[in-house]
Amino acid sequence: MQKTEFHIEQIIELIKEQEPDRLDLIAELEKSERKKWIRQPYIYFVSGEGPNQPGSEWQFDESIVLEHETEGTIVLDILKDGRIGGIEFLSQIRD
Incomplete structure (x- = not known):
């Protein structure tokens, strides 16, 4: 049975392995209040309302x-x- 939770530490480890120069992203994730979540296609850290519009x-x-070895493309x-707006799990998206 697949675990239903995904932990922010897993994303931090991927960044350390695949984007080691992006210490800014690691710092952003480490200070996030959201440390784990139920698996879903997209996790928002910032409101996506009115993207790229003035005041958004x-x-x-x-x-x-x-x-990711088991989660696929993230x-x-x-x-x-510099903030992380969200994380998309492409393998979770259903057509």
């Missing part, structure tokens, strides 16, 4: 793609202020 908290800058959405 969500001002997208870049995506970081990580590969995409981190990075905002212009």
Whole structure:
């Protein structure tokens, strides 16, 4: 049976292995209040309402793609202020 929880430490380990220069992302995740969650396609750390619109908290800058042995491709959405807006688990997306 597949575990239903995913822990932020797993993302931190992937960054250390695959994007070791991105200490900024590790620091962002370590200070996050959200340390674990039930598996789902997308986890929001910032409101996605009105993306890239004036006054919106969500001002997208870049995506970081990580590969996990059992979870597959994981995409981190990075905002212009350096925060992680959300984490997308591509294997969880159903057509």
